Amino acid sequence: MKITVEIQRFNPETDTEPYTKAYEVDADPTDRLLTVLMMIKSDQDPSLGIRKSCAHGVCGSDAMIINGKEGLACKTLIKDVAEAEGATIRVEPLRNLPIQRDLMVDQTHFFANYMQVKPYFISTKEPKSGEFRQPPEDRKEFEEGTKCILCVSCYSACPVIQEVNPDFLGPAAIIQAARFNDDSRDEGFEERLPHLDYPDGIWPCESRFECTRVCPRGIKITKTINLTKKKITKYREDHKSRE
Amino acid sequence: MFEYEAIIVGAGGAGLYAALEASKTGKTAVLSKLFPVRSHTGAAQGGIGAALGNLEEDKPEWHAFDTVKGGDYLTDQNAAVILAEDAVRAVYDLENRGLPFSRTPEGLIDQRRFGGHTRNFGEAPVRRSCYAADRTGHMILQTLYQQCIKNSVSFFDEFYVLDVLFKDRACAGVVALDLSTGDIQTFRAKAVLFATGGFGRMFRITSNAFANTGDGQALLARKGVPLEDMEFFQFHPTGIRGLGILITEGVRGEGGILRNANGERFMERYASTLLDLAPRDMIARAIHTEIQESRGVRGDGSVDDFVHLDATHLGKELIEEKLPDIAEFSRTYLGIDPSDKPMPVHPTAHYAMGGIPVDLDGRVFADGEGHLYEGLYAAGECACVSVHGANRLGTNSLVELIVFGRRAGQHMRQYIKGADFPAVSREASEIAKSQLSRLKGKGEGTNPDELRRDMQNTMTANVGIYRNGKDMAQAIETLRELRERYKTVRAADSSNAFNTNVLEVLELGNLLDLAYISATCALNRTESRGAHAREDYIERDDPNWLHHTLAWLRADEIILGHKPVDTSRWKPKPRKY
Numbered sequence: 172m173k174i175t176v177e178i179q180r181f182n183p184e185t186d187t188e189p190y191t192k193a194y195e196v197d198a199d200p201t202d203r204l205l206t207v208l209m210m211i212k213s214d215q216d217p218s219l220g221i222r223k224s225c226a227h228g229v230c231g232s233d234a235m236i237i238n239g240k241e242g243l244a245c246k247t248l249i250k251d252v253a254e255a256e257g258a259t260i261r262v263e264p265l266r267n268l269p270i271q272r273d274l275m276v277d278q279t280h281f282f283a284n285y286m287q288v289k290p291y292f293i294s295t296k297e298p299k300s301g302e303f304r305q306p307p308e309d310r311k312e313f314e315e316g317t318k319c320i321l322c323v324s325c326y327s328a329c330p331v332i333q334e335v336n337p338d339f340l341g342p343a344a345i346i347q348a349a350r351f352n353d354d355s356r357d358e359g360f361e362e363r364l365p366h367l368d369y370p371d372g373i374w375p376c377e378s379r380f381e382c383t384r385v386c387p388r389g390i391k392i393t394k395t396i397n398l399t400k401k402k403i404t405k406y407r408e409d410h411k412s413r414e
Numbered sequence: 415m416f417e418y419e420a421i422i423v424g425a426g427g428a429g430l431y432a433a434l435e436a437s438k439t440g441k442t443a444v445l446s447k448l449f450p451v452r453s454h455t456g457a458a459q460g461g462i463g464a465a466l467g468n469l470e471e472d473k474p475e476w477h478a479f480d481t482v483k484g485g486d487y488l489t490d491q492n493a494a495v496i497l498a499e500d501a502v503r504a505v506y507d508l509e510n511r512g513l514p515f516s517r518t519p520e521g522l523i524d525q526r527r528f529g530g531h532t533r534n535f536g537e538a539p540v541r542r543s544c545y546a547a548d549r550t551g552h553m554i555l556q557t558l559y560q561q562c563i564k565n566s567v568s569f570f571d572e573f574y575v576l577d578v579l580f581k582d583r584a585c586a587g588v589v590a591l592d593l594s595t596g597d598i599q600t601f602r603a604k605a606v607l608f609a610t611g612g613f614g615r616m617f618r619i620t621s622n623a624f625a626n627t628g629d630g631q632a633l634l635a636r637k638g639v640p641l642e643d644m645e646f647f648q649f650h651p652t653g654i655r656g657l658g659i660l661i662t663e664g665v666r667g668e669g670g671i672l673r674n675a676n677g678e679r680f681m682e683r684y685a686s687t688l689l690d691l692a693p694r695d696m697i698a699r700a701i702h703t704e705i706q707e708s709r710g711v712r713g714d715g716s717v718d719d720f721v722h723l724d725a726t727h728l729g730k731e732l733i734e735e736k737l738p739d740i741a742e743f744s745r746t747y748l749g750i751d752p753s754d755k756p757m758p759v760h761p762t763a764h765y766a767m768g769g770i771p772v773d774l775d776g777r778v779f780a781d782g783e784g785h786l787y788e789g790l791y792a793a794g795e796c797a798c799v800s801v802h803g804a805n806r807l808g809t810n811s812l813v814e815l816i817v818f819g820r821r822a823g824q825h826m827r828q829y830i831k832g833a834d835f836p837a838v839s840r841e842a843s844e845i846a847k848s849q850l851s852r853l854k855g856k857g858e859g860t861n862p863d864e865l866r867r868d869m870q871n872t873m874t875a876n877v878g879i880y881r882n883g884k885d886m887a888q889a890i891e892t893l894r895e896l897r898e899r900y901k902t903v904r905a906a907d908s909s910n911a912f913n914t915n916v917l918e919v920l921e922l923g924n925l926l927d928l929a930y931i932s933a934t935c936a937l938n939r940t941e942s943r944g945a946h947a948r949e950d951y952i953e954r955d956d957p958n959w960l961h962h963t964l965a966w967l968r969a970d971e972i973i974l975g976h977k978p979v980d981t982s983r984w985k986p987k988p989r990k991y
Contacts (some may be wrong), residue, residue: 225457229456229457229549229552230448230452294512297510302523307519309521317556351512
């Protein structure tokens with residue numbers, strides 16, 4: 172089917188402002204949007220800036236705004252975003268981060284927030300031999316967070332970062348902290364606490380569910396954030412009552 | 415000029431593990447053209463093999479034997495024993511660093527069956543693959559990256575290595591392109607490890623990421639380093655029809671069955687004991703044969719023809735719990751829920767058994783006589799230890815990353831203690847600079863995308879699952895022409911910052927060099943062994959061919975040589991499953 176793809180372009184060496192350029196392409200309805208973007212890059216404009224790697228939704232490279240909503244270009248089929256012959260698909264870089272070039276954004280701040288929460292296993296114990304034992308139901312407790320591919324979609328969709336507090340830690344970093352805080356083998360809750368429990372930490376979240384809505388891995392992000400808030404509140408109350 | 419004692423090129427499983435080890439005492443930096451969490455290790459699905467014996471009796475010795483037999487006896491046997499024995503420690507180590515393995519009801523690491531992994535030297539499939547749903551590679555990559563953050567490893571993300579520096583046979587560092595600025599930077603180092611992954615992108619249908627372009631192998635080959643066993647490339651039996659996206663062998667490990675157009679479980683005719691859990695090379699050939707003999711589901715024997723992978727009898731609950739990503743891929747790309755309908759699959763180019771020849775500590779060989787480079791290492795898919803021989807068993811790639819990535823990192827740590835920084839001249843980056851300015855130079859050059867398509871079609875058609883002398887000779891001719899035309903390729907985009915066009919042109923050059931070497935090695939080996947199946951030489955020929963191939967790229971010619979295989983433990987036998 173013939174479609175138009177409108178791409179927001181920006182080259183820092185030649186442009187002062189982003190602009191939109193339209194490309195006519197002949198695509199199959201079951202083509203991945205990434206395939207179509209690569210077709211445009213090879214046949215029409217090799218200067219198109221885009222990140223890509225696995226091409227099947229597990230590496231997190233090609234998150235972008237597709238018809239106004241965050242998504243992975245490789246996990247989006249043309250038929251899902253172009254209703255009929257002649258339809259237009261609009262593609263833009265992610266929000267809430269500086270544009271580097273075309274569809275590429277600067278993820279430095281996103282990864283700095285992620286690293287800040289100590290997103291790694293912390294334990295002073297060692298199993299007597301072999302593995303730590305962990306019943307399947309305990310593993311389920313933190314399953315959600317392990318699915319995260321750090322694709323930045325949730326951070327881009329977060330209305331709190333955009334409208335209320337640009338310094339908000341953001342959904343992904345909290346999910347990564349929760350992935351360890353909720354792991355029965357981990358002992359790092361108190362080490363991570365100061366990196367969540369501060370004004371720009373977990374608290375700016377207003378449960379507006381945009382992160383959950385766009386997550387390409389289907390992670391229940393808002394729910395996990397709220398459970399983490401509860402966990403922190405409970406810890407603070409227990410701690411106070413002990414004093 | 416940057417200065418690090420150890421440089422790691424590539425941030426997948428092998429590179430990150432080596433970095434964790436080297437950085438314990440040495441000043442270490444990781445250079446990667448991707449953000450580390452985007453590396454292709456993250457796409458591995460079904461598991462990491464280790465004889466933990468959590469569900470039934472198992473022994474590292476059985477694992478080692480399966481690895482040797484799976485590799486059609488081209489596996490170096492002592493290396494396979496190290497792989498299998500150290501796999502147990504490696505899996506516990508990953509778990510102890512937080513990796514969320516799936517669990518048995520008792521809370522132990524759960525294990526599933528996988529192709530070619532057997533109990534008691536081939537009696538029956540054994541539960542050896544330790545897994546985290548169907549996201550095992552993702553969990554390994556995440557866990558290792560997390561550990562690197564914890565241990566403050568230095569990263570240069572989106573740096574592409576253009577050149578490697580030598581002082582005689584000692585590695586002196588690398589020259590890299592900073593993709594964010596277009597600047598060229600020199601890194602002086604005492605030791606450099608390449609962990610740049612595979613090169614499935616030389617084929618039209620592949621499970622491999624765009625990034626899998628064999629950058630390290632090709633660069634070293636151009637610098638005079640030999641490559642080993644490049645004729646052996648694995649086609650995974652079950653890629654999603656047309657797209658090549660991997661459908662893990664874990665589906666069959668959980669009980670999935672391959673069926674042809676008649677609904678027949680055709681593996682009964684090809685591997686009567688292991689059936690759908692025979693090694694990958696055999697199943698890929700079986701599917702190919704079914705399709706050629708008009709028993710594909712389309713029945714036309716075309717490149718788009720396919721067979722069915724039936725998981726409908728496993729039940730929705732099991733699929734959603736143990737194979738959730740597979741279910742999602744199937745729904746997303748095929749519109750099929752695997753608990754309702756079988757999935758259309760055909761073989762997909764998956765894994766390079768060959769690569770940079772290394773010893774058990776990841777040190778790179780200069781020839782077949784055991785001479786080594788100093789301070790030059792390789793690990794992971796880009797290396798050839800060789801633990802996979804002529805055909806890798808499922809799960810063994812992840813084992814290799816952890817076991818040999820660690821060993822290489824440990825050896826680097828020792829090596830850099832006693833080594834001085836080699837001298838690096840100010841002009842060290844000149845070769846890289848002129849290469850880049852030529853690519854970005856003015857003038858109407860050849861279209862790189864046309865060359866890429868021609869290469870992929872040629873490799874798929876002529877150097878695929880089944881090969882013959884005539885087709886391969888034709889492929890070599892075509893690849894010679896393509897490499898000649900590549901010399902006139904120009905990047906259409908001449909800008910500096912985030913120039914992905916230049917990167918893609920560089921990657922294409924690497925693929926063309928490796929395709930040329932692979933096809934030449936394949937034509938040279940006049941026997942069938944493991945993944946190298948020749949229609950004109952259908953038998954394995956131990957008297958003439960029980961040795962590794964070494965190939966040197968000398969400008970436009972390839973010099974071939976040999977390297978002995980270690981068969982010290984098990985005598986080669988006919989390979990039946």
